[in-house]
Amino acid sequence: MNILFLHHSTGQCVWKGGIPEWFEAYNLQHGTDHRIVERIFPKKRPYGWRNYPYDYWNIWVNHAGPDPYVEEPTLEILTKQYEVIVFKHCFPVSDVLRDTGSPAVDSQDKRLEHYKVQYEALRQKLLSFPGTAFVVWTGAALTEGSTSPENARRAREFFSWVKHAWRRPEDNIFIWDFFELQTEGGLYFKDEYAADPYDSHPSEGFSKRVAPDLCRTIVDVGEQWHGRRLAHALTSGAEG
Numbered sequence: 001m002n003i004l005f006l007h008h009s010t011g012q013c014v015w016k017g018g019i020p021e022w023f024e025a026y027n028l029q030h031g032t033d034h035r036i037v038e039r040i041f042p043k044k045r046p047y048g049w050r051n052y053p054y055d056y057w058n059i060w061v062n063h064a065g066p067d068p069y070v071e072e073p074t075l076e077i078l079t080k081q082y083e084v085i086v087f088k089h090c091f092p093v094s095d096v097l098r099d100t101g102s103p104a105v106d107s108q109d110k111r112l113e114h115y116k117v118q119y120e121a122l123r124q125k126l127l128s129f130p131g132t133a134f135v136v137w138t139g140a141a142l143t144e145g146s147t148s149p150e151n152a153r154r155a156r157e158f159f160s161w162v163k164h165a166w167r168r169p170e171d172n173i174f175i176w177d178f179f180e181l182q183t184e185g186g187l188y189f190k191d192e193y194a195a196d197p198y199d200s201h202p203s204e205g206f207s208k209r210v211a212p213d214l215c216r217t218i219v220d221v222g223e224q225w226h227g228r229r230l231a232h233a234l235t236s237g238a239e240g
Contacts, residue, residue, distance in 0.1 A: 001034045001084055001222045003037070004078060004084070004086065005036060005038045006040075008049065009090065010091060011088055012038075014207045014210060014211050014214060016207065017207030017211030018211045022212055022215040023035075026215070034219065036218070042059065052089055052092070053089070053114070053115045053119055054118055056087065058106075084133045084218060086136075086176075087134070088136070088178070089139040090140060091141065092110070094147065094151070095110060095147050095155070096151050096155045097110055097111050097151065103116065103117045116166075127172065130172055133225035134174065135175075135176055136175055136176070137178045139158075140178060140189070140200065141155065141182040141187075141188060142188065143189045143196075143199070144197070145198045146199075152188055153187060156179070163177065174217070176217045178214075181210050
């Protein structure tokens with residue numbers, strides 16, 4: 001499989017936790033040729049250092065098509081190259097403000113009401129590329145010193161919705177629950193796993209601990225989804 005990992009700084013920490021080395025060892029042991037590459041998405045310039053629900057909606061749904069948007073690739077471009085695409089949000093996504101009662105898909109405000117309509121639009125877009133499996137991280141959590149209890153509770157509510165309502169069993173969308181690994185059931189990124197109590201980047205030790213879990217998820221997802229599609233194709237051919 002050709003695999004793409006889209007990320008910013010938190011993802012870079014986990015990447016450096018041993019992802020390339022894990023795949024190299026896996027391929028040697030299993031005789032596979034899974035190739036994973038990483039890419040900053042979106043870049044700081046010209047689009048801007050933002051990878052929140054609005055930005056994925058804006059690039060992949062609002063500006064969908066065969067041409068890049070502000071030098072960033074659309075799904076029409078990426079799905080021609082990769083069988084598995086992994087993407088995530090930076091930890092400010094978890095500083096979720098109170099709803100206003102007016103959900104808007106084109107709002108950049110970090111609110112549950114906006115996140116949900118953006119994710120619903122994004123889900124429909126991802127489903128239109130059944131040849132690709134998508135691994136979506138639950139958003140990176142914030143340390144207790146970096147947010148408020150109210151905003152942290154709203155973040156947990158959103159990622160619970162993503163896991164239990166947004167993603168459906170038949171989808172080509174799969175979840176890696178990074179938020180749960182960080183919080184262990186609480187509201188905050190545990191200080192002992194963070195770079196600093198006021199810095200929500202993962203520490204080197206935590207990154208090394210969780211990187212193999214992400215790798216196994218990616219391989220399982222890719223093999224499961226493409227195996228399911230192959231079985232469906234064979235069944236359809238037999239019925240025809």
